[in-house]
Each structure stands twice: as C-alpha cells, then as structure tokens.
Amino acid sequence: MxxxxxxxxxxxxxxxxxxxxxxxxxxxxxxxxxxxxxxxxxxxxxxxxxxAGWIDSHTHCFARSPIYHDEPDLIGVHAGVTAVVDAGSVGALDADEFYHLAQQSKTNVYSFLNISKIGLIRQSELSDMNDIDVPLFDQALAKYPDFIIGIKVRMSRSVVGENGIKPLVQAKEMQKKSGLPLMIHVGNNPPELDEVADLLTKGDIITHCFNGKPNKIFDKENNLRDSIKRAIERGVILDIGHGGESFSFAVAERAKCLDIYPNTISSDIYSKNRLQGPVFSLANVMTKFICLGYSLKRIIDSVTCNAAEILHLKNKGELAxxxxxxxxxxxxKQEKIALSDAEGEVRESNExxxxxxxxxxxxxxxxxxxxxxxxxx
Ligand SMILES: [Zn+2]
CATH class of the missing domain: 2.30.40.10 (Urease, subunit C, domain 1)
Known part of the structure; x- marks a missing residue:
C-alpha cells in the first residue's frame, strides 16, 4: 500500500x-x-x-545590501511565496556570500546578477564602466548555474550617470555566452526608453513596466510607444516590479484599455517598502490587479506558470x-481594502x-x- x-x-x-x-x-x-x-x-x-507556489520575479533579499535589503523568508514563505528572485542587489564580488546566505532560507532563492560587480551598494552602480568586470561575472555564472538564473542591468539616469546606453550594450554582449534572461530596470531618462527598448530581444524582461514617470511606456498623447509595441511583438517580457516608485494605477488602467498585460506580476520588495508600503507583500501587489479587473487566472498565472517559463525554472509553476x-x-477574502500605488493614487478592492x-x-x-x-x- x-x-x-x-x-x-x-x-x-x-x-x-x-x-x-x-x-x-x-x-x-x-x-x-x-x-x-x-x-x-x-x-x-x-x-x-x-x-502552484507563487514566484516573485523581482525582489531584493541580500541581507547585507546597504540600501535594498531583506530576508528571503520574510518576503518568501512567510508571505505565501515559495520562490524569490533577487534582481541585481548583488554583483560578482558578493556572489559567494549571497549564495551561502540564500542556502539557509526555506524559500527558493535565485539571483539575477548585476552586471556591475559592486551590485547595489550605491544607487549609481553603473556610473563607472570599470565596475563591469566580465571575467569575474562569467566566473560567478559558471560557479552557480542553478542559483544565478539571469542578468540585471539598471538603465536610469541616477544609475548610469554619464554612460547613457553603454551599460545595456555591454549587458547584451555579456548575455550572449550564457543566453540567460536579461532584466532591464527602466526609470528616469536619459537613457530614453525608446533607445533601451530597441536593443532588447525575445525573452528580455522590462521591469517597472507600468511606472508613471515621464519615460513611461506611453507617449505624451498617452499612446503606446512604437518602440514598446515592437518590443512586445519581438517577445520582450513585461514585468511589474512595483517597488517604492514604479507602479501607477493610471498607467496600468490605460494599458488594460489597450489590451496590454504584464507577463509577470512582481513586487520589487525590500524591507523598507515591505514595512512602510506601498508594497507590503506580493499578495498585496496581486490584490491591486483585482482592482484593475484582472481575472483570478491571469493574476495567478503571472506569479506561477508565466514566471517559471520566463525565468526558465524547470519543474516549477504548475500543479502537475x-x-x-x-x-x-x-x-x-471578501473585505474592503484601500490600496495605494507608488504615486499615492488610491483604489479600492472588495477582496x-x-x-x-x-x-x-x-x-x-x-x-x-x-x-x-x-x-x-
Ligand atoms: Zn528592484
């Protein structure tokens, strides 16, 4: 028996x-x-x-990171999330330490390694191109193939300084050897979003896709930028990456009118926005998509099967x-709740x-x- x-x-x-x-x-x-x-x-x-276990495609959970830090289990299993992806908190210099720390948690932890070897020890990790050390980066990828499952590059003004689009060109080059998914943070310009989007290829992930900054996916007339339309047609992935300043209800609502949906819903959570909001948890971010009128299936797929497929996580994302x-x-739970986006806009949900x-x-x-x-x- x-x-x-x-x-x-x-x-x-x-x-x-x-x-x-x-x-x-x-x-x-x-x-x-x-x-x-x-x-x-x-x-x-x-x-x-x-x-299937919820997968958060964009988090920050390297406990020793000075700016964006958290504990994997606090954003993971304690919040109903079975797998978390750290999106670039760590660069090649700290890969060993992060790997060993991550093994101590119950939550499955993965890393998208920052192309800057210093990771997020300061906001401007790509302002000096000398911080991109390709041999060191390749070594880390080779050493932890089941842990480092992607590459992170942050492409906004405060991060790249005078370097413009150069770090992304370099990241695309570094991606060639491993073929790992590349996640691109977009935010304030320069670089311009059009310039970023045109360099992306199938499977690359635009995170903070519904941010409300001037460099967002819509132009001044609130139409989808052609560059983003072309990127989506090429198979570029849209990821939410809510965070402290990167999710706008107005953008998400406009996108829904145009039939544009994110492939993955993720939190960009770390201790500060977990404790003080507006993120609090992946579940809380998912609830915002109930306000937007998304179906339960669409929301759950975006944290299970879609995430597993996009992140190339074998044997995860499905109940099978x-x-x-x-x-x-x-x-x-049937309960009224008021939810705030990163712009301070509030919507109400009944569940x-x-x-x-x-x-x-x-x-x-x-x-x-x-x-x-x-x-x-
Ligand atoms: Zn982030």
Missing part, C-alpha cells in the same frame, strides 16, 4: 474544482481523488484555494505530477489575497493568517 509524505485533501483550484494532491520526496506524486494513506494529511475542506511540490494555499501557507519541496510553512484560520503544521 502506498504511503505518501503528505496529502492535501479537498483543495480548491482557481477554476473552482476540488482535488486531492499527494506529495512524495518533494514532488507532486498524484492529483485527483486520492484514497492512499499519508504520514500527514491537511484537509482544506474545499474552503481554501491552492495554486512530477513537478516540485511548491504550493501556495490562500484565500480570497484581497490572503496567503495561508506554502509548501516548499514538500515542507509545510503556515503563515500568521493561516494559523488564525486554523491551519497548523
């Missing part, structure tokens, strides 16, 4: 159907109506949703037999995402809200 490690009974999928999920050795072993025995059973009684047992258990627990490689982690709702380990 089969004895699984864990069975989640009566889990509600986002299409409303109810299934049991069996987990064995950190993998999803069976899905459907399951009568087998298990070491441990959690009965969700059809009350709580489950999805043989996939990693990374699962998020959550409620959509919000509440993460109750997550399972990472088969191990259960209950959130504070989960305990209040009667879940226990």
């Amino acid at each position: 089969i004895m699984y490690d864990l069975i989640l009974k009566n889990a509600k999928l986002i299409d409303g159907s109810i299934v049991d999920i069996a987990i064995e050795a950190g993998k999803i072993a069976e899905l459907g109506q399951i009568d087998a025995a298990a070491q441990k059973t959690i009965d969700l009684k059809g009350l709580h949703y489950v999805s 037999v043989g996939y990693d047992a990374d699962i998020t258990i959550f409620d959509l 919000r995402f509440v993460p109750l627990a997550c399972i990472v490689s088969g191990q259960t982690e209950i959130t504070e809200e989960g305990r209040k709702n009667g879940l226990n380990d």
Whole structure:
C-alpha cells in the first residue's frame, strides 16, 4: 500500500474544482481523488484555494545590501511565496556570500546578477564602466548555474550617470555566452526608453513596466510607444516590479484599455517598502490587479506558470505530477481594502489575497493568517 509524505485533501483550484494532491520526496506524486494513506494529511475542506507556489520575479533579499535589503523568508514563505528572485542587489564580488546566505532560507532563492560587480551598494552602480568586470561575472555564472538564473542591468539616469546606453550594450554582449534572461530596470531618462527598448530581444524582461514617470511606456498623447509595441511583438517580457516608485494605477488602467498585460506580476520588495508600503507583500501587489479587473487566472498565472517559463525554472509553476511540490494555499477574502500605488493614487478592492501557507519541496510553512484560520503544521 502506498504511503505518501503528505496529502492535501479537498483543495480548491482557481477554476473552482476540488482535488486531492499527494506529495512524495518533494514532488507532486498524484492529483485527483486520492484514497492512499499519508504520514500527514491537511484537509482544506474545499474552503481554501491552492495554486502552484507563487514566484516573485523581482525582489531584493541580500541581507547585507546597504540600501535594498531583506530576508528571503520574510518576503518568501512567510508571505505565501515559495520562490524569490533577487534582481541585481548583488554583483560578482558578493556572489559567494549571497549564495551561502540564500542556502539557509526555506524559500527558493535565485539571483539575477548585476552586471556591475559592486551590485547595489550605491544607487549609481553603473556610473563607472570599470565596475563591469566580465571575467569575474562569467566566473560567478559558471560557479552557480542553478542559483544565478539571469542578468540585471539598471538603465536610469541616477544609475548610469554619464554612460547613457553603454551599460545595456555591454549587458547584451555579456548575455550572449550564457543566453540567460536579461532584466532591464527602466526609470528616469536619459537613457530614453525608446533607445533601451530597441536593443532588447525575445525573452528580455522590462521591469517597472507600468511606472508613471515621464519615460513611461506611453507617449505624451498617452499612446503606446512604437518602440514598446515592437518590443512586445519581438517577445520582450513585461514585468511589474512595483517597488517604492514604479507602479501607477493610471498607467496600468490605460494599458488594460489597450489590451496590454504584464507577463509577470512582481513586487520589487525590500524591507523598507515591505514595512512602510506601498508594497507590503506580493499578495498585496496581486490584490491591486483585482482592482484593475484582472481575472483570478491571469493574476495567478503571472506569479506561477508565466514566471517559471520566463525565468526558465524547470519543474516549477504548475500543479502537475512530477513537478516540485511548491504550493501556495490562500484565500480570497471578501473585505474592503484601500490600496495605494507608488504615486499615492488610491483604489479600492472588495477582496484581497490572503496567503495561508506554502509548501516548499514538500515542507509545510503556515503563515500568521493561516494559523488564525486554523491551519497548523
Ligand atoms: Zn528592484
């Protein structure tokens, strides 16, 4: 007789159907109506949703970073997020230390390595091209192939100083050897967004895609820039990267009118915007897309299967037999909530995402809200 490690009974999928999920050795072993025995059973009684584990494609979680720092588990499993991607807090100089720190967390942690070897130890990490050390960068990539899964370049005025578009040209060159996804932070100009977008190719990720700064994806007449239209047609990815100053409801609303949706919803969370807002958590950022009228499926896909595909995370992002047992258990709580974007604009939602627990490689982690709702380990 089969004895699984864990069975989640009566889990509600986002299409409303109810299934049991069996987990064995950190993998999803069976899905459907399951009568087998298990070491441990959690009965969700059809009350709580489950999805593949949430993946936050843009965070900052190198604890030693002087400006954008946080602890992976505080933005990860404690918030219903099973995988976090650190977006360029770290450059090649600190790759070893970050790797070893990351291994201590329960949350899956990945790095998009900053092309500047110094990482985010100051805001202007690309103001001196001498801080791009290609051999050191290549060494780090070769040493941690399962940890460093992408490349980060920040292309805004305060970061690049007098260097204009040069760091991006260099990043595209550095990307050639590994073929890893390149994430580009866009913000204040120069460099101009058109100039940035025209250099991007399929699979490259524009983060802060719905920022409300003058250099945004819309022109002065509020039409989509041709450069962005062409980039989307080439397969360039749009990522939210909310952060402290990079998400505007007005831009997101205009985009929706034009049928433009982000591929991934991410938080750009770090301790300051987690504690003081306007980010607070990935769940809170996801709730903003309920205000915008996005479907539950679109929101969940953007933190599960879309993210896994774009980040090339094999065996993640789906509830399917043989996939990693990374699962998020959550409620959509009917409750009025006022939400602020990065511009101080407020929208109201009648429901919000509440993460109750997550399972990472088969191990259960209950959130504070989960305990209040009667879940226990
Ligand atoms: Zn960021």
